[in-house]
Amino acid sequence: MMQGPLKPQFTGARVTRLEDARLLRGRGRYLDDIDVPGTLHVAFVRSNRPAARIVSIDVEEALAVPGVYTVWTAEDCGITMYTERYDVGQPVLAKDEVRFVGEAVAAVFAEDRYVAEDAAERVRVVYHPLPPVLGFDEALSDEGRRVHAHRANLFHHTEHQTEGFAEAFASAPHRAQATFVTHRQTGVPMEPRGCMAQLDAATGRLTVYVSHQSPHQFRSQLTELLQMPENQIRVIVPEVGGAFGIKAMLYPEYLVVADAARRLGRPVKWVSDRTESLLADAHARDNRHEVEVAFDEEGRILAVRDHVFGDTGAYPFLGFPGAVGEAGWATSMLTGPYKIPHVSITVDCVFSNKAPEGAYRGVGGPVGAQVQEGIVDLVARHLGKDAADVRRVNFIRDEDFPYQTATGNVYDPGSYAESMEQALALIDYERFRREQAELRRQGRYLGIGICTFVEPSAGAESEAGSTPYEAASIRIEPTGTVTAALGLGPSGQGHETTMAQLIADQLGVDVKDVVVMHGDTDSAPFGGGTGGSRSGTIGGGAALRASQEMRQRLMKLAAHLLEAAEEDVELVDGHAQVKGVPARAYSVRDLARIAYTDVARLPEGMQPGLEVVVRYQPPLSTTYSNGTHVALVEVDTQTGFVRVLDYVVVNDCGRLINPMIVEGQIHGGVAQGIGSAFLEELRYDDSGQLVTTSLMDYLLPAATDVPRMRVTHIETPSANVGGFKGMGEGSLIAAPPALAGAVSDALAPFGVFVTEIPVHPQQILEWVQGRVHSA
Amino acid sequence: MQSVSESAAAGRPKTSITLMVNGQRHTLDVEPRWLLSDVLRHQLGLTGTHVGCEQGVCGSCTVLLDGQPQRSCLMFAVQAEGHDITTVEGLTPEQGLSPLQAAFERHHALQCGFCTPGMIVTVEALLRENADPDEETIREVLSGNICRCTGYQSIVAAVQDAARVRRESGAAKLEVAAKGQNEAAGGEQA
């Protein structure tokens, strides 16, 4: 077994990021910053009907606008994103029928975006309206119209029940029920989606720039849908201004842009504006869980029944129909950190006339956690017990690992109970309970919500695709600097730094001497991209393995040159030396020069050059990180506003590569959780119009909405290389339930129990008004 | 194929304007309806100013107009004539980072970096007016700039630290101070 360096200098340290300087200087190059002369700019004509037959499309007037190059409809670009499993295809430009407001119907290509938009307004589409299908119940009812005439709206149905469920459920001393709802939300990266494509004049290859999470998956999809050889397509993902899952999807606009670039022979570019983003980025959540829980006197949960309804909108995204992903994750993780022996789960997912659902950070995780913590709080309330105590009774304990859940997961070791105890201590739970009672007497309503989450990470499949491994190539250049390339698709996670930390430690060089490339399919090895909290763990594993292999090569070469045994050679501070004899040493720089240019000195059988490519597939199909969030809120019963007064997180994602970056991820996820719990909702009106099409309507958390958070770490290593566990999503999984729980706790005297998020001030006022405070 | 430039000339007249950006004078032909953000980015190549919403909400397009933060997506380029415009590029030293930028780096106050130039511009204006803003003031000022990645906490910390550094160095002349401090601070940990 290869030994690591004695003292890792960078791994685990708060190394500032190598990405930052360019971003701070305003030099990051995002998609829209790529300006190529002669580019045609696209504006899409989008459906303003949720459901309608297209009677006619008249583009004449649009074509007459000066500066317009051409206008395409489905007749010009007939690509369809077809999902065989459900027998449903989404034409990249609507054909015959539109199925949601915002669906692209025509594409206008013009010399600039202003002109393209002028002309788009002049494309005349005549619709014959159809009655829209707007919710689960309607979609499932016999009278409901079919969104796709040739098939039923119910497209996904599963059932899972543990043996003995019925008996356990029926014989339990207590039962309670609740229906949990999370409304539609979406990722809203600050940089909108976009795509730019051009043919390379010299080689005829198609280069596609796209703001995306998984360059290779994207190339594979283009290869198939454009029917071009893979080696004729180059995908480049430039700087990505946030992604959060929504940029892992394949969107119709990208296919239109790529197809146009090759067929029109001009560079073509489209960047979403914010209204388009809210209309047509992948939506998420929008599900209902009808839950019954059976429990005993102690609060021990004996069985849970959950019937999930999910609305995936009009079309399934290729490889990731959002509602199925949401329901799958939520139900698979339904029991969270608790020993719940029996479950009965039914899932029904339907099509509707709303925008297609895809991934948003945490996918079904926040919803599953809302159910998981909701039932514990419900049990506590029924029994008049403390919410923390009911958790204590139910936790999976250290001796239970590896623990097989009733839903079929095998958890590797974590720190569930410990994380909660630490979090409660941090917030001084006992004292709060005393103060809470006193404050209630003064008419102030404070509450605490707890969420102990379990986050499945680094799984074989995610919204970024189903590539169970990651690839890293490492090259030491002739002058001794290190160039690595990975198949990742970062969007702010700082992989250029974290991967460099791992590599630098193995090679004994400075982190600043390691350049990490990603995002260009011409230089990055085929990999899975970024999503499902896989990059640190699987990508980090690949970076470690590749740099260990490189290290071995260096040691072997050095041993040969030093005429020493390999075991006697060490790599320290950029030098390979005979252990303890710094005088007998070769610098990495010298070794690199020799490896490339003085090859007569290489040991027999050693290839010239210093380059390795490694693919790493973790031994665990999933590793589970965990932690506890505790939110302390105050609810103003006069205004209905909720203020988050304190927030603590105890996080366990195994070995930390860079705590500073991990904490940043957590802070951001908690902020998104505040949005999810209190602000963010994509609202369709009764006629099927999306009424939240600006950031004035779809509210994002601002600096004044987010409290100061306190974050601490526990490190329970995974069995994967490096001991890492993924952690990109746990904070958004845990925050909404913690916050909703805190509101329930604050308003307990009014009998309020929150089961629906986001919680709006108006709702709170309705709940408390007229209800007598009963404390 | 139509000749695009001819048709454009026929359909949409341009006016000539002079813009003062980062101390440099630019004379350009623009359509009156072109947004300042678009002109900065696509005519002048100053792509540090980002466009996140064009709805006046996100603040990523913030520039200084005569020293005051202004959303460049809410303004036509022609309206900026006669004003002094400063973008993030104008707040960045030749080499390295400004003290404020260095504080952002130390505190990990950025992730994807998309909101970052708008934040830098907004905070620079704040610190010029208020040497010692408290957390509430900082959050209030930042509330016009949306960051979807950081949860703001590290941004607030960076602003506080930058204010402290600025006070301690008595830096009236930011640009002069930038280089030296940057070397001292860059890469170090919080």
Ligand code: FES
């Ligand atoms: S782009 Fe100007 S405020 Fe968002």
Ligand code: FES
């Ligand atoms: S760093 Fe990504 S939006 Fe602020």
